[in-house]
Amino acid sequence: MKRLTYFASVLLLGLLLAVGAMAQADAFGxxxxxxxxxxxxxxxxxxxxxxxxxxxxxxxxxxxxxxEFVMKDFFSKHAPASFEFIHYGGSNEGTTYAVGRYTGKEGAYRMFVKMKTTGSTLKIATIEFTKE
Incomplete structure (x- = not known):
């Protein structure tokens, strides 16, 4: 019986973590x-x-x-050939972040995006590009 309770607890925890990760991914869609x-x-x-x-x-x-104008200039100089988020995370204070890989004609960048809750919505607070 203890084994079944332990297994159920581990399964429930895994499901909760998966739902949290999917919610973060949806916020970055x-x-x-x-x-x-x-x-x-x-x-x-x-x-x-x-x-x-x-x-x-x-x-x-x-x-x-x-x-907006800074990003427009960046996109015009470094149009993306591919882009994908590869990691999501967050804090209890309502800050979520994602790390991605941005590949353009001029090379690849590691990209970090941090979002904070403003009112009732998540808004981008930080974007960082680091050339790889």
Whole structure:
């Protein structure tokens, strides 16, 4: 009987972790779509009022409107050949993040996207690109 209870507990915990990971992946679906399509306007709709953008360690904070133009410039110079998130994570404070691989004509980048809860929705607070 103890064995059955233990097995049921482990199975339930596994299911809860899987559901949490899928929920995080779903939150990043619109981000993934905007990046794959090089659509800075669509991406900007997901920005928090202030966004930190980093390109190879050069970090700057921008308003959502300014960040849209910075991302539009980046996409025009480094159009994606492929993009995929490879890891998702989060904190108890409502911050979620994803790590991805962005491959363009000029090379590959490790990409980090952090989202924070603003009001009742998740908004992009940080995007970092690091050339591999």
């Amino acid at each position: 619109p981000v993934r779509s905007a990046i794959r399509n090089s659509n800075a306007r669509e991406l900007a709709q997901l920005f928090a009022p202030s966004v930190e953008l980093s390109f190879d360690g050069d970090k700057q904070s921008y308003s959502a409107t300014q960040a």
